[in-house]
C-alpha cells in the first residue's frame with residue numbers, strides 16, 4: 432500500500448504540560464515517520480483560517496482563543512493509511528470517550544484541551560500540510 436501523509440498538531444495544553452516529547456515517542460512507536468516538524472505560535476487570523484470549517488459552531492471563538500494561548504508543535508506524519516491510522520491512535524475528540532492507550536486518553540484533559548489534532552480526510556490532510564509547510568520543508 433502507498434504511504435500517505437497527514438497533519439498533526441500538538442496543542443497548547445499538551446505543550447504546557449510538557450507532554451510533547453511523550454506524544455512524539457508514542458507516534459514513533461506506532462511506526463509513523465516524522466517527515467517535518469516545527470514549533471510555532473499561531474496568530475488569531477491564522478487560527479481562524481485553519482479552523483474555518485468550524486466557524487459556525489458555538490465553540491469556534493473558544494477554540495481559536497485556546498489554539499493561540501501558547502505555542503503548538505506541528506508535524507507531517509507518514510505511514511500506510513496515515514489519515515485513518517493517526518485518527519485511530521489519537522482516539523475520540525472527547526478524551527473521556529477515547530479508547531484506552533490513545534493519545535487523547537493518555538494526554539487529553541477535555542473536549543477542548545484534547546492534546547492533538549489530526550486531519551480528518553486525505554483531502555484535508557493535503558490542505559492542512561500546505562497551510563503549515565512549504566515544499567522545501569518536506570523531506571521526500
Ligand code: CMP
Pocket residue numbers: 485490493494524542543544545547548549
Ligand atoms: P480538532 O480535532 O482539533 O478539531 C476541532 C476541535 O474543536 C476539536 O479537535 C476539539 O478540540 C474542538 N471541539 C470539538 N467539539 C467541541 C465542543 N463541543 N466544545 C469545545 N471544543 C470542541
